[in-house]
Amino acid sequence: MTKNLRLKTGKAIDETYRISFKFNGSTYYGFKGDTLASALLANDVHLIGRSFKYHRPRGIMTAGSEEPNAIVQLHNDSSRTEPNVRATEIEIYEGLEASSQNCWPSVKFDIGGINNLLSPLLPAGFYYKTFMWPASFWEKYEYFIRRSAGLGKSPTKPDPDIYEHKYIHCDVLIIGAGISGIMAAKIAAKNGLKTLLVEEKPNLGGSTIYQNSDHFKINNQNSGSWLEKEINEIKKLKNLEIKTRTSVAAYHGYNFLLARENLTDHLPINQRKNKTRHKLLKIRANKVITATGSIERPMIFDNNDRPGILLSSAIKRFADYFGVACGEKNILFTNNDSAYETAISLVQKGINIEAIIDNREEVNSKLIYEVEKNNIKIYKGYTITDTSGYKRINKISIMQLSKDGQKVVGSKIILSCDCLGVSGGWTPAVHLFTQSGGKLKFREDDQVFIPNIYPSDQLSIGSCNGDFTLDEILLNTPKSLIEYLNIKNTEYDNLEILSSTNKSKRNIWLLPSDKILGKTKSFVDYQNDATAKDIKLALREGFRSIEHVKRYTTTGMGTDQGKLGNMHALGIISETAGAKMGELGTTTFRPPYTPLTFGTIVGRNVGEYFDIFRKTPIHDWHVIHKAEFENVGQWKRAWYYPKENENMHEAVQRESKAARESAGILDASTLGKIDIQGTDASEFLNRVYTNAWSKLAVGKCRYGLMLNEDGMVYDDGVTTRLGENHYIMTTTTGGAANVMGKLEDYLQTEWPELDVYLTSVTDHFATVSVCGPNSKKIVSEVIPDLDFSDESFPHMSFKNAKIGKINCRVMRISFTGEHSYEINVQANYAKSVWEKCMEAGKDFNITPYGTETMHLLRAEKGFIIVGQDTDATMTPIDLQMDWIVSKKKYDFIGKRSLYRSDTIREDRKQLVGLLTENPNEVLEEGAQIVADINKSPIEMLGHVTSSYYSPNLKKSIALGVVRGGKNMMGQKLIIPMEKKNISVIVADPVFLDKENKRLNA
Amino acid sequence: MFIINCPYCGEREQSEFKAGGEAHIVRPKQPTELSDDEWAEYLFMRKNIKGIQFERWNHAHGCRKWFNMVRDTSNDEIKAVYKMGEKPPVE
């Protein structure tokens, strides 16, 4: 039976509402309002987990989001289990199950603990030094490291919860609802500003709300009661929105902030259904007031990491707020006055304090006198030199500090305890301020970094700005708000304040010990097990930059980003290297301030909402006819149409044969379409395409190749001259938006004198493409009024026509090499035109084909696909398309680059055809091409870009890029694959109908 | 994320815009007259300054106009925006 350490009072606790939960398989009870940490402490459970490197037993150290040790795995089920949850933040709920992580087989008996015994062998940089060599061994090391380290487990099933994103715009955002945040909220809202106050904890009021000591008074009430009234008042303010359980994760430039609002994690599981779990708030604020408070510093001494060692302020919070005593034999260790606030609070509640160890010599402080009145022994000028107790602290050793604080003197005193509270003073929580680009300055008096230069419209107030005592906060907060908000006065300008804290502090970053440093384990970063010794070792090995020391020792690189120990790391570096703190600077704090789940980050953008997808107006027909789809950019394109039991290969072979032997039909609506008008339209095309356009007759079509200014192929497509000053350009499906952007760029910036107007009409027109020897018969039936004779309507020409009352543009162009027509209609008529073609083609076995067959058919003809057969390194010359590059035009985009010394090299990669020696062997796209497999290392000449089995040629065909390939016709090359080497012969990339007879068949 | 004051539309979120690299690099009128080195200077060489930089931006998800921006790349402060063809403001 465990002890009950629950006290009679506890501000946040509802004792009428009992909650059961499980930790490491055992059932415990807590109350509504408890965090997992407070509930476990009430049950006398201190041992929570094991440390990362040495697997040392670790317990709860803090009562907030800065917790480095008490991180647990929540396992609701395999889809909701969550690692790295801070026990100090998660509120208990009926059905909560948590377990220790980073220990195996159990927290009490942990095999990895052997690392602790081996620790002399595991110094800073150990992982770097040992496991990085030889490189081939890394996989083996990694297995063991991951198994014994394992920071929790990921869920194995998709996250079933609902997440949302929300934009918020406000005049003032206030981060943190401690006393200064509450005051700021009231002032801002009462001055007519639309104000948002966010607080990471479930309740408002910070640490002041449970302050009921007579030593801290505002207008003659104790500070907690005073603040409670203020909170009740601000809740009524219309201009003010308050969000609790909302943690600001990131503070970006231009006052753009991301916050996570936690809506259901505290509810019993059966009340969470259909509710949004987390909201990611995207906040844009005109003004930001940071009131994020401060984090108490631990102290760096030998074995300062045992379960039962907590921050002094955490012990106070657990007692006052949650009604939990962390121990029965408490000792406090401090270098400043705040531990005495804890002591007074514990004494009030009848909790035993064995002793207080204070680094300072005699200090004139009301709080100390109060404690002394209660006959508590205070060891002034002493320090802790060591602790003992494996799974829970049971003894400490103390010795007197020398005058300079560098040594210990006198004899050792041993004191027993079951809980040790430490206070090394306070560190302003400047994480968000520095994330926003703010610059800090170092205040020598009390050794803290405080905000100095604001990069945007913002203000820091309260203890995150270095105001640690009640009187400083109450005096400075209204003053700075008057200036910042440009107002005359506030209702807080004349408060009557009683504050009893003496501000003196004896700061010693690394406390001395009677042992040599090498024999001590003084932890600086608890989560990553970085010790003072490691930091000194890094400095001895020559590291100087704080960022390098951080990475080498892993200080500050855990999930807590070293919120507790970063300052001590800096302090130790500063003292050892003899550098000034202010000049060293701090390491960079990066978002998120506390970890975010992936669910929160992606919000509703999951599954079919992951990305926008575009459908052609004929999409439904493809669905009904069982097409498989492929993604092309954002488009869903029909890929192939399998008939019963057909696999992809069989379907594509059937579709390809049908298109060449009789008739095929393709939905080509996704091709980009740009309407180009203006008196300079022809001149414009001359400049953007490699070939000449001025002489293209109205009613004719022409294929064009577009380059980048560096001479590399950018896009291609057919452009039709609809009128004297009117063209319609088609682009590749994927390139449409970029081509439009590029053309607009040139028109607006380089050639503003040209009279040209561009309109994207991709979505306005749909394209039905009918090809094959019977295509003419089919389209003649669909458009009976149009003269389809070859004389009147030859290849590469265009006619306006009507299908019933529907206007359409018919182009006789071909991407398959077959006799082929493309009917362009207003998008909403496309499906009916498609169906008319299907009906008219019935007798000709018209076969719908998808993108895969289209790719196969064009590959038989050696037509390139930009982006598949090209990357951004192929010129038209490399593609053996010299014919399309005008020699006469003075200039076009990319022309000058075509005769740079690099682009005229003969040994560039060039596009060639590849035929396998075994005609049934189909190459893998992307496979490497080599000439000599015996050479070491094997020289890579290029790769396969397109590869198919051609049913029309009854053999395998491929395109590829090969270094110097143009001059290799007929030569044998090798495609080395995992299991065999495949021989290929370099061939002409046009495999079928070199004479283009089929176009007029 | 910046707030950018499009000279045509006013203040909008950065997500509506596309950055277009260094400003005031004029495409040579007679590229064929240039040596490889001169052409490479136009094609490849960019300053990428830490500090005050002149940049091209496009209001891609808005009016689609290109314009110029003066931005301090060390702290992302936007000093000025001005239309294409206008003279850059002098500091």
Ligand SMILES: [Zn+2]
């Ligand atoms: Zn605009």
